[in-house]
Amino acid sequence: MxxxxxxxxxxxxxxxxxxxxxxxxxxxxxxxxxxxxxxxxxxxxxxxxxxxxxxxxxxxxxxxxxxxxxxxxxxxxxxxxxxxxxxxxxxxxxxxxxxxxxxxxxxxxxxxxxxxxxxxxxxxxxxxxxxxxxxxxxxxxxxxxxxxxxxxxxxxxxxxxxxxxxxxxxxxxxxxxxxxxxxxxxxxxxxxxxxxxxxxxxxxxxxxxxRFYPALCALFSKDEHLRELKGRRIETGVVLKIDGEPVMEERGEIQFNEHSISGIPVMQLSGYAAIMLSQGRKCSLMIDGREYPVHRTAGFDRSQCCSGxxxxxxxxxxxxxxxxxxxxxxxxxxxxxxxxxxxxxxxxxxxxxxxxxxxxxx
Ligand SMILES: Cc1cc2nc3c(=O)[nH]c(=O)nc-3n(C[C@H](O)[C@H](O)[C@H](O)COP(=O)(O)OP(=O)(O)OC[C@H]3O[C@@H](n4cnc5c(N)ncnc54)[C@H](O)[C@@H]3O)c2cc1C
CATH class of the missing domain: 3.50.50.60 (FAD/NAD(P)-binding domain)
Structure with a gap:
């Protein structure tokens, strides 16, 4: 009591x-x-x-x-x-x-x-x-x-x-x-x-x-090249592009998966990418001179936090x-x-x- x-x-x-x-x-x-x-x-x-x-x-x-x-x-x-x-x-x-x-x-x-x-x-x-x-x-x-x-x-x-x-x-x-x-x-x-x-x-x-949007999560891409890179980890820089324009950059270890790119630098960019994707804007990640189009985030189930x-x-x-x-x-x-x-x-x-x-x- x-x-x-x-x-x-x-x-x-x-x-x-x-x-x-x-x-x-x-x-x-x-x-x-x-x-x-x-x-x-x-x-x-x-x-x-x-x-x-x-x-x-x-x-x-x-x-x-x-x-x-x-x-x-x-x-x-x-x-x-x-x-x-x-x-x-x-x-x-x-x-x-x-x-x-x-x-x-x-x-x-x-x-x-x-x-x-x-x-x-x-x-x-x-x-x-x-x-x-x-x-x-x-x-x-x-x-x-x-x-x-x-x-x-x-x-x-x-x-x-x-x-x-x-x-x-x-x-x-x-x-x-x-x-x-x-x-x-x-x-x-x-x-x-x-x-x-x-x-x-x-x-x-x-x-x-x-409204909540996912943040701190992996970003998904349909780029065919990911299949070859699957499982690889590299330390490098990642640039987030919105409608073709670079807007944010992070450095650190990134990981390639069959359908997604993860790692702390990608997670740091994901919150902003989620909001831009929800507005129908084009998102991509530039990694070592190659551009990976992003079509979705890992979603709420796999995000550590949310904006909103x-x-x-x-x-x-x-x-x-x-x-x-x-x-x-x-x-x-x-x-x-x-x-x-x-x-x-x-x-x-x-x-x-x-x-x-x-x-x-x-
Ligand atoms: C996998 C993972 C790893 C993470 N690692 C880190 C890390 O290393 N460092 C870091 O800083 N952050 C990390 N985070 C983020 C961190 O966990 C959160 O910021 C933190 O837990 C938020 O605390 P909170 O109390 O606000 O919410 P929560 O931890 O989500 O707790 C909310 C509680 O409220 C309860 N609840 C919800 N709705 C109701 C309801 N209607 N009635 C009664 N109870 C309810 C839930 O069951 C839950 O117990 C991580 C998140 C995840 C998912």
Whole structure:
């Protein structure tokens, strides 16, 4: 049972952003209740970094993020509130030591947990939440709890230690809550649970949402030459051309497959390519003097992230609170921003989760 004396916070989604939000709010003395429709927490987190969990990067800065909407400086504010150093000490605080790896073509360091085990990282974050008294309810969708937003003012002033009897509150079949944090992820890798099933709740609350497109994935080409190159890996530069014009360039190791081209540099270009393809624009990749026409991305099932999501114009970067629904917060991949490969997306999930949890607790 949740304590009646404490501020009650509902978190929907037990991924890295939801668990970080719950942990931060619980540390501020709130009673936190997490609803997760999977049977366990952090399924996607346990797959990250090829099972090794690249959880942040020594070069956490705005240049690595792609913001689809919102005020200039939105990402900067979030990263200032939860920097690279903050991330390292937050996880050291729950017993996770960093291990920095450097790769060719990158002058910054990719940060993994010592032991490089993503499932163990997930277990530690989940364990830290339990230690702070966070309550998890698995096998239940946030869209199935009858969430409503009500003015429950009884005319009585707030009591010390109990803020919930005046003003607006969230009601649901699970009880009443002072704040709600939505941390349900994007549409990437929907088999891990991030399947956009929360959409009816967003519609119900009138939240502005920009359509998802796959990002950080392989790009498909029908070029016959790929069959011969299948299985080859080379370190080189890749240029993305749109309607015949070069627009972006990346360097690193690329991999040729029978019908697609993958590897980190191609993944970095794929988010922009996905949007251009959806508009009917011609996309191609120039690799070592040869042009490979691209007709599709690997799609949501095989993308690590998405562009699109909850419109940042309607989110306050200092708190992650909705500007239209007081007490409603968002964090993680559901926001209209994504980062490059290299630990930037997990860092953003932790940064926004930390800010949402702390702010909801205030
Ligand atoms: C294969 C793969 C590898 C990756 N590797 C890295 C990496 O090494 N480094 C990095 O920085 N990023 C990596 N990423 C990206 C990273 O995993 C995401 O940015 C991060 O998981 C986003 O966290 P989140 O909490 O916002 O969403 P998620 O991790 O998607 O968690 C959302 C949670 O909400 C739950 N949920 C969804 N809808 C509902 C609902 N309606 N009701 C209740 N619960 C719901 C889901 O089941 C899920 O548990 C990788 C992604 C993939 C797919």
């Amino acid at each position: 949740l304590s009646k004396e404490k501020k009650q916070i509902l978190i929907i989604g037990a991924g890295p952003s939801g668990m970080t939000a719950a942990l931060s709010a619980a540390r501020e003395g709130c009673a936190c209740f997490v609803v997760e429709h999977n049977d366990a927490a952090g399924k996607k987190l346990a797959l990250t970094g090829n099972g090794r969990c690249n959880y942040t990067n020594t070069d956490i800065s705005t240049v690595h993020y792609h913001q689809g909407s919102g005020e200039d400086g939105f990402i900067k504010k979030l990263l200032e509130a939860f920097s690279y150093e903050d991330c390292i000490s937050f996880f050291e605080g729950i017993g996770i030591e960093p291990e920095i790896k450097r790769y060719r073509f990158d002058d910054h360091g990719y940060v993994y947990p010592e032991g490089e085990n993503a499932a163990a990282f997930r277990d530690r974050l989940y364990g830290a939440c339990l230690e702070e008294g966070v309550v998890f309810k698995f096998g239940l969708g946030g869209e199935d709890i009858g969430l409503e937003y009500k003015d429950i003012s009884d005319g009585q002033p707030d009591q010390p230690g109990h803020s919930g009897r005046s003003g607006r509150r969230f009601t649901s079949r699970l009880g009443d809550f002072d704040a709600c944090i939505i941390a349900t992820g994007s549409n990437a890798y929907p088999m891990t649970g991030s399947d956009n099933s929360i959409y009816p709740v967003l519609m119900h609350f009138g939240i502005k949402f920009n 999501g909850v419109d940042l114009d309607w989110i306050c970067p200092e708190t992650m609170e909705s500007r239209s629904v007081k007490g409603l917060y968002f964090c993680g991949d559901i926001l209209d921003v994504y980062g490059d490969c290299g630990g930037f997306n997990l860092h953003m999930s932790f940064a926004s989760g930390y800010t949402a949890g702390k702010s909801a607790a205030e």
